[in-house]
Amino acid sequence: xxxxxxxxxxxxxxxxxxxxxxxxxxxxxxxxxxxxxxxxxxxxxxxxxxxxxxxxx
Numbered sequence: 001x002x003x004x005x006x007x008x009x010x011x012x013x014x015x016x017x018x019x020x021x022x023x024x025x026x027x028x029x030x031x032x033x034x035x036x037x038x039x040x041x042x043x044x045x046x047x048x049x050x051x052x053x054x055x056x057x
Contacts, residue, residue, distance in 0.1 A: 015043030 003009065011023040011030040021042050023030050033039030035049050 013041055015041075017043060019043070 007026060009026075011025060011027055013021050013023070015021065019042065023033075023039060025033065025039075030039060034041060034044075037049075
């Protein structure tokens with residue numbers, strides 16, 4: 001059973017191949033780590049995020 005406190009919930013990511021990876025950090029820390037490239041997500045392109053990001057609208 002997970003904790004009722006969402007600050008203690010890990011981030012869980014499903015990869016393109018159907019595998020799941022768990023990261024014992026909060027959502028904001030996870031996103032910051034992905035953008036800083038300090039968190040490696042299996043199956044995510046190494047070029048993400050791009051050095052030249054585009055916003056699609």
